[in-house]
Amino acid sequence: MKRIFGFIVMSIFLINACGPTLESSQKTWNSNLKAIEKLKSEYPVFAPFIDQKLADAKKVWNEAQGIAEEEAKLDKMVEANNILSGGSLGNLRNMKSKIKELKREEENILKQQIDSTLINKANTARTNARLAIQKAESVLAMSQSEFDINSISSKIDLAYSGLEDAKREVSIVAGLIKKVNDKIEAAKNKKEQDLKAQQEKEEKAKAPIKCEYCGTMNDAGSTKCKSCGAPLPEKK
Numbered sequence: 001m002k003r004i005f006g007f008i009v010m011s012i013f014l015i016n017a018c019g020p021t022l023e024s025s026q027k028t029w030n031s032n033l034k035a036i037e038k039l040k041s042e043y044p045v046f047a048p049f050i051d052q053k054l055a056d057a058k059k060v061w062n063e064a065q066g067i068a069e070e071e072a073k074l075d076k077m078v079e080a081n082n083i084l085s086g087g088s089l090g091n092l093r094n095m096k097s098k099i100k101e102l103k104r105e106e107e108n109i110l111k112q113q114i115d116s117t118l119i120n121k122a123n124t125a126r127t128n129a130r131l132a133i134q135k136a137e138s139v140l141a142m143s144q145s146e147f148d149i150n151s152i153s154s155k156i157d158l159a160y161s162g163l164e165d166a167k168r169e170v171s172i173v174a175g176l177i178k179k180v181n182d183k184i185e186a187a188k189n190k191k192e193q194d195l196k197a198q199q200e201k202e203e204k205a206k207a208p209i210k211c212e213y214c215g216t217m218n219d220a221g222s223t224k225c226k227s228c229g230a231p232l233p234e235k236k
Helices: 002-018 022-042 044-065 070-085 087-111 116-140 152-206
Strands: none
Touching: 022 044, 022 070, 022 087, 044 070, 044 087, 044 152, 070 087, 087 116, 087 152, 116 152
């Protein structure tokens, strides 16, 4: 019973130790602020949207600073950080890397040996990936005249979810291709092993047979020693 209780206490300690702290949340906040400034300089068209989210986050962050109770304060700090790293703003921050990731996986399919039964699925997945990439890139390249603060969140989220859906499809097809190729490779290896075993068997059958009594070498297929007449061992 003591051992179980000790295990529970240790588990709770480890969970808490791995979670955010006031210090780590402060570091995350500072890092997020730098990332947001970089994002604004990279995508100036999105500045009104970014500023709006930043204002929301700062409001929550300032509320956290006025809370004395540590756990409640930490919850507010985490909430503020989540505004800057999650949701539509998080999707905007991660859009470029998601595009690169999808491009890499889509190109990897092209490098694979694709079985005829999967060609259509592979082509469809690659087409959908390219369309999702084009849509996401068009959102990132949005002009000032196209920007609308009221609809920008949905446009970002739609483009990002399109990338995720396309990546999921590409991953599934890549898995199917690998499964088929592994099966083909396994069949090829088995055929080579069977051929090798057959060749070894034929070579062994042609090999001379040594008499266990006098040591004379006898022709393959012999049943008695040509020298002493003793029965020869059967080949296995």
